[in-house]
Every structure is written in C-alpha cells, then in structure tokens.
Amino acid sequence: MLVSPRSRRWLAAAAVMTTAVSLAACSSDDSSSEGPVELTFQSWVPNIDQVVDAFNEAHDDVHVTLETVTAGPDGGYATMQSAVQAGNAADVAQIGYDAIPDFLINDALEDITEYVEDDADLFTEWQWQTGVFGGSVYSIPQASGPLGQFYRADVFEELGIEYPETWDEFYEAAKTVRESGAYIAAFAFNQAPWMIGLAQQGGAQWFTPDNDAWTVDINGADTLKVAEFWQKLVDEDLVKVEADMSSEWNSDIQSGKVLTWISGSWADAILRGTAPDLAGSWAVGPVPQWNAGENVSATWGGGSASAVLKGSKHPKEAAEFAVWMNSNPASVNLLTEVGAGWPAIDDISEITALEDSEVFDFYGGQNIWDVFAESDKAVDTSWTWPPLSSTLFADLVDNVKASVDGGKPLVDAYNKTQEDMIAALEERGISVN
Structure with a gap:
C-alpha cells in the first residue's frame, strides 16, 4: 500500500493533540448470528438509495439500511460523532475529505487497513491518500x-x-x-x-x-x-x-x-x-x-469518502460495502448519475453515465468530462x-x-x-x- 510522506508527518502532528487518535483500534466483528449482517449507512446524497438497493440485491450475506442525514459539520457530522460517543453509531458514514482529520482527532473512525489494503490500486492515488494517515487506512474515497x-x-x-x-x-x-x-x-x-x-x-x-x-x-x-x-x-x-x-x-x-x-x-x-x-x-x-x-x-472542497465509524460491530463487512459501493462499475455509474461527484476509481472506462448525450447536448455537443478528467489528474496532491x-x-x-x-x-x-x-x-x- 502506498503511504505518502505527508501521511507520516500528519501522524506525528496528530500525536500532540489532546484528543488522542487510536490508530490500531478494531471493534469485534460479531457476525455469528443467523441471517445477513445488518449495516447502517449514513449519507446526504440524493437518490443514493439506488446504490444501496443495488448492493442489497447483489449480496445475500450483508444487508444495508440507508439513513439520510444533513450534510455538513452542524448536521450529519455532529450526529455521527455524538452517536460514536454514545456507543450507537452507524456502521458506514459519508464524510468529506476535509472532515476526516476532524473525525480522527475525535477518535471516531475505525482503522480498516486489514480489510482494504489490497484495494488501493482501484482508486486514483491522490483520492486514496485522503484516507491514509500514519500508514493506516480510515476511509474509502467516493468522489471528488x-x-x-x-x-x-x-x-x-x-x-x-x-x-x-x-x-x-x-x-x-x-x-x-x-x-x-x-x-x-x-x-x-x-x-x-x-x-x-x-x-x-x-x-x-x-x-x-x-x-x-x-x-x-x-x-x-x-x-x-x-x-x-x-x-x-x-x-x-x-x-x-x-x-x-x-x-x-x-x-x-x-x-x-x-x-x-x-x-x-x-x-x-x-x-x-x-x-x-x-x-x-x-x-x-x-x-x-x-x-x-x-x-x-x-478541487471544490476536496470530495467525499465512506468511513467506518468507531464502534461498528461489523467493521469487516462495513469496509467491504464501502469498497464495493465506490469501486464496482455499476455502483459508481449510479453514484455518477445521482451527482455524487467525479469518480474516485482509477479506471472510468465502464462509467456510462459519463457518456450521457443529454449532458453533451446542453454543452453544444461537448464531452465536458474530458475537461474534468484532465482536471482531476492535475490536482495538487x-x-x-x-x-x-x-x-x-x-x-x-x-x-x-x-x-x-x-x-x-x-x-x-x-x-x-x-x-x-x-x-x-x-x-x-x-x-x-
């Protein structure tokens, strides 16, 4: 797994914070009960229920329930962190790249490295690195x-x-x-x-x-x-x-x-x-x-990631859902259609939503995604x-x-x-x- 120098420096800086980050914490994975593992996913993206439904249809062993929250620090973020402190947090949450450090200093994220470290190559490097701190992975990039x-x-x-x-x-x-x-x-x-x-x-x-x-x-x-x-x-x-x-x-x-x-x-x-x-x-x-x-x-505000909140009883399945949602071509296509942002995956060749003739017609026949593909590559990493x-x-x-x-x-x-x-x-x- 790629670990950038800034990640190592960030960890060193984080060590001085009064609210310590638990870098190796891992909740117990209680998946022995009968029936599918039940996960809760919090997001503010309109129509992202289509993605959740697609996951549930494709999986018998895990079932995800969507919980809609308000975007931003005073809405969904406050709700998420309060639930972590109360011990009843959702399993997976959508948070902005800019908010990941906030969640870390409040010890609100699970270290999911062991479940996802082989998935780095699925994503563009700069977006993957937004969730890597001190060599540990805390989130899966969704879109920028x-x-x-x-x-x-x-x-x-x-x-x-x-x-x-x-x-x-x-x-x-x-x-x-x-x-x-x-x-x-x-x-x-x-x-x-x-x-x-x-x-x-x-x-x-x-x-x-x-x-x-x-x-x-x-x-x-x-x-x-x-x-x-x-x-x-x-x-x-x-x-x-x-x-x-x-x-x-x-x-x-x-x-x-x-x-x-x-x-x-x-x-x-x-x-x-x-x-x-x-x-x-x-x-x-x-x-x-x-x-x-x-x-x-x-970028405009960086982008969004899927993170496993501290206290999830099923961090393994939660991490696997986050990876599937943000890398499976069918899922990423749905995310793109509902306006989640520019895909975080490295290979966008199968994302048919980027070939929508209605979009091209609005821009006089221009394939505007060519511009944003180049822009994404030119982001200061x-x-x-x-x-x-x-x-x-x-x-x-x-x-x-x-x-x-x-x-x-x-x-x-x-x-x-x-x-x-x-x-x-x-x-x-x-x-x-």
Missing part, C-alpha cells in the same frame, strides 16, 4: 470535485473573446464582458471551498504537518496573489459580489448577467437545472493558469486538509464577508483567518509552528 470553468460559449463568441487560458487573459476578458453590461463571474464570498480551491490552484499550501506540529500558511504569498487578483476585479466592478447558488445568482445565470462559473464537476447538474432554456449555449474549459503553459488544478476544517470554513466566510461589507482589502480577511485558525488549533491543544 475537480475544478473547471463553465462559460457562455455563445456570448464569448459574440463578444470576440477567446477562451482565457491564463488569469491575465481572464482579466482582459472580464473588461470586455463588462463593457457589454454583464459580468464575467460572481465573487462568491459565501463559499469557503471555492476560495480555498482558488488558493490551492494558485500554489498555496495552507496546512503542513511538520514533525510534531502544524505549519499554518493561510496568508502566504501564493494565497495573497490570488486575493489581490480578485480584489482588482472587485474594485474595478468586473465581477459581481454575490452568493453563488442564491436566488440572485440563479437569476443572473438565467438572464446572462453572469457568464462563467468556476466550480466542481458536480456543478453540471446544478447548471442544467438552473438554466435549462440555455441548452447549447454553455461549454466547459479548464481553470485559467497563473503561468502560460502550466496545467495546475484543484500535496494539499493537506487540517483538523478543525469546519472552523476554517466558517472563519474564512465570516472574514471575507466582513471585508467585502466593510470595503476593506481581501488580504485583511486572509490575515485574520490565519490568526483565527492558529488560535483555534492551540485552544484544542494542537501544536502550531
């Missing part, structure tokens, strides 16, 4: 959200704009678009994963495990480069400051007042649902590069999610919104988030360089 830029190809053509391959070209295109009365994009101050993805794509590395502590660099040069670029767009009224996926944003997408959306691969379904009357007008391209000729990408990611998301949104509302520089928001995160980590007893 590699970034791409959805754009109004018809309007770009009308305005004589060639697709911006660099951020400098994006800026020039933004000026042309604004002269027409529209905006090239929204500045989505409400979306921490979007802002983090832009920083990651710009070369930033916010959290680095270093021996027995974390190095925090939220306001480093690469991040501030990105912040200053978007500050220029805001100051010159070249982007519209509004929350994406809000009613106002939906209206602007439908009316052509906002012409692009940098988001994860899963955003395709949202865009088609928001602007069905604009079928044939949209296309997808890679995220603009900071240096011409480069190919650097990132060195990015490390930190403990307390929910705190990071909340602080970043609050600080950026305060800067926007108060007319203060975005740089101030990143400086403040740096201070806030160091304080939050230290408050939990986590060492910071």
Whole structure:
C-alpha cells in the first residue's frame, strides 16, 4: 500500500493533540448470528438509495439500511460523532475529505487497513491518500470535485473573446464582458471551498504537518496573489459580489448577467437545472493558469469518502460495502448519475453515465468530462486538509464577508483567518509552528 510522506508527518502532528487518535483500534466483528449482517449507512446524497438497493440485491450475506442525514459539520457530522460517543453509531458514514482529520482527532473512525489494503490500486492515488494517515487506512474515497470553468460559449463568441487560458487573459476578458453590461463571474464570498480551491490552484499550501506540529500558511504569498487578483476585479466592478447558488445568482445565470462559473464537476447538474432554456449555449474549459503553459488544478472542497465509524460491530463487512459501493462499475455509474461527484476509481472506462448525450447536448455537443478528467489528474496532491476544517470554513466566510461589507482589502480577511485558525488549533491543544 502506498503511504505518502505527508501521511507520516500528519501522524506525528496528530500525536500532540489532546484528543488522542487510536490508530490500531478494531471493534469485534460479531457476525455469528443467523441471517445477513445488518449495516447502517449514513449519507446526504440524493437518490443514493439506488446504490444501496443495488448492493442489497447483489449480496445475500450483508444487508444495508440507508439513513439520510444533513450534510455538513452542524448536521450529519455532529450526529455521527455524538452517536460514536454514545456507543450507537452507524456502521458506514459519508464524510468529506476535509472532515476526516476532524473525525480522527475525535477518535471516531475505525482503522480498516486489514480489510482494504489490497484495494488501493482501484482508486486514483491522490483520492486514496485522503484516507491514509500514519500508514493506516480510515476511509474509502467516493468522489471528488475537480475544478473547471463553465462559460457562455455563445456570448464569448459574440463578444470576440477567446477562451482565457491564463488569469491575465481572464482579466482582459472580464473588461470586455463588462463593457457589454454583464459580468464575467460572481465573487462568491459565501463559499469557503471555492476560495480555498482558488488558493490551492494558485500554489498555496495552507496546512503542513511538520514533525510534531502544524505549519499554518493561510496568508502566504501564493494565497495573497490570488486575493489581490480578485480584489482588482472587485474594485474595478468586473465581477459581481454575490452568493453563488442564491436566488440572485440563479437569476443572473438565467438572464446572462453572469457568464462563467468556476466550480466542481458536480456543478453540471446544478447548471442544467438552473438554466435549462440555455441548452447549447454553455461549454466547459479548464481553470485559467497563473503561468502560460502550466496545467495546475484543484478541487471544490476536496470530495467525499465512506468511513467506518468507531464502534461498528461489523467493521469487516462495513469496509467491504464501502469498497464495493465506490469501486464496482455499476455502483459508481449510479453514484455518477445521482451527482455524487467525479469518480474516485482509477479506471472510468465502464462509467456510462459519463457518456450521457443529454449532458453533451446542453454543452453544444461537448464531452465536458474530458475537461474534468484532465482536471482531476492535475490536482495538487500535496494539499493537506487540517483538523478543525469546519472552523476554517466558517472563519474564512465570516472574514471575507466582513471585508467585502466593510470595503476593506481581501488580504485583511486572509490575515485574520490565519490568526483565527492558529488560535483555534492551540485552544484544542494542537501544536502550531
């Protein structure tokens, strides 16, 4: 099994946390009773019951019951961790890649290495590594959200704009678009994963495990480069400051007042649902590069994994369900159809959902998945999610919104988030360089 250096460093950093992680814990596998092993699976993905039903139809010895939970730290995550503490947790839970460290420092995940260590080659390396810490496996990757830029190809053509391959070209295109009365994009101050993805794509590395502590660099040069670029767009009224996926944003997408959306691969379904009357007008391209000729990408919030919660009576069967759900071609095809995200498996040749003519028709006949396949390969694999990611998301949104509302520089928001995160980590007893 591949073990990255960052995994070993993460374990060293984790050792200083006041809430210790039990790296070798394993619940007893009580599978001696008659009848199939009963598992509970918690997820927020709409229509994922289709995947559960497919598993149950294909297996006589294990039966899975789906329990729908609310996404996010204040919804499903809080419910999951409370149940672990109470000793009545579900067996398998969907959690974001960014949340895995949070669950680890709360000793809420089972070490499933012995059940899945031979399955690493089924998945793309960077997604597999999101669940590997200190040489032990704690989750199975499900799907990611590699970034791409959805754009109004018809309007770009009308305005004589060639697709911006660099951020400098994006800026020039933004000026042309604004002269027409529209905006090239929204500045989505409400979306921490979007802002983090832009920083990651710009070369930033916010959290680095270093021996027995974390190095925090939220306001480093690469991040501030990105912040200053978007500050220029805001100051010159070249982007519209509004929350994406809000009613106002939906209206602007439908009316052509906002012409692009940098988001994860899963955003395709949202865009088609928001602007069905604009079928044939949209296309997808890679995220603009900071240096011409480069190919650097990132993700919108990382992705999602299936983890076995601490206390499961059937960790072996739970791990096997997680692997089947996220690697069996028929299952992955269903996950892709319901909008779970970009598949985590290495071989996508049998995923027919990526050949949906309805999707291609909406984008003027373009196979948009070619763009996201390349984007997924270009994701910076060195990015490390930190403990307390929910705190990071909340602080970043609050600080950026305060800067926007108060007319203060975005740089101030990143400086403040740096201070806030160091304080939050230290408050939990986590060492910071």
